[in-house]
Amino acid sequence: MLTDTTTYLNGLGYEPYKASEQKKDLGKDDFLNLLVTQMTNQNPLEPMGDTEFLAQMAQFSSLEQMQNIASGMELLALTQTAATNSQMVDLIGKRVLIPGNEVSLDGENPVDITFSLGDKLPASGKIEIKNSDGELVRTIPVEHFDNGKNKIVFDGKDDAGVLLEKGNYSYKLVSGDDSEIEGLTTYSNFYVDAVSFEGTSILLKSDTAIINLSDIHEVIGGN
Numbered sequence: 163m164l165t166d167t168t169t170y171l172n173g174l175g176y177e178p179y180k181a182s183e184q185k186k187d188l189g190k191d192d193f194l195n196l197l198v199t200q201m202t203n204q205n206p207l208e209p210m211g212d213t214e215f216l217a218q219m220a221q222f223s224s225l226e227q228m229q230n231i232a233s234g235m236e237l238l239a240l241t242q243t244a245a246t247n248s249q250m251v252d253l254i255g256k257r258v259l260i261p262g263n264e265v266s267l268d269g270e271n272p273v274d275i276t277f278s279l280g281d282k283l284p285a286s287g288k289i290e291i292k293n294s295d296g297e298l299v300r301t302i303p304v305e306h307f308d309n310g311k312n313k314i315v316f317d318g319k320d321d322a323g324v325l326l327e328k329g330n331y332s333y334k335l336v337s338g339d340d341s342e343i344e345g346l347t348t349y350s351n352f353y354v355d356a357v358s359f360e361g362t363s364i365l366l367k368s369d370t371a372i373i374n375l376s377d378i379h380e381v382i383g384g385n
Contacts, residue, residue, distance in 0.1 A: 253381065254355065254356065255354065257351055258378045258382065259379045263350060265351045266351065269318070273315075275289060277335055279310065284307060284337035286337070288335075289314060354367070
């Protein structure tokens with residue numbers, strides 16, 4: 163076996179394999195060199211038996227196969243990483259929905275404000291939209307609600323009808339009497355403008371917002 167071979171070569175004074183100088187990991191080339199050296203320096207009166215020789219050749223073959231498998235797995239992992247990264251780059255220019263209460267505006271186009279409601283629906287309500295400084299810039303009346311997912315189109319304008327600047331805005335949904343709405347789940351609608359690869363992590367960016375892939379509920383094409 164390999165350990166016996168190494169001991170045998172050490173006894174012959176074969177320097178590369180002295181204990182103090184051995185590598186931590188032996189590759190298939192090292193193993194083959196060991197086997198050739200052992201055969202070259204064997205006692206002619208007591209040659210290596212067929213069984214021992216076959217056993218060592220089998221061990222060499224097994225080592226080679228394991229290294230080939232390891233190389234194949236490494237290549238597969240690199241290929242999958244490249245494919246995943248390419249798919250993530252394709253998200254740039256699309257919108258994604260994640261849990262939250264923000265929307266990103268491009269300064270030109272409207273955007274959907276998406277939320278879900280339970281069985282208890284308010285008779286009416288309103289959506290209050292604030293800028294990054296917390297200032298109220300728009301109030302949108304809502305006259306009708308549905309069970310499940312609702313979408314309200316926000317035209318991207320303030321209360322005076324002027325287009326708001328590009329950036330992320332927060333929103334709050336309240337009932338007509340300003341009370342909290344039960345069973346409400348809100349979603350952030352972000353425009354993806356960049357993808358960040360940090361080690362093994364992939365993060366999407368929308369202005370100053372960071373988006374985890376695991377949080378995405380829906381991908382929306384368009385602006």
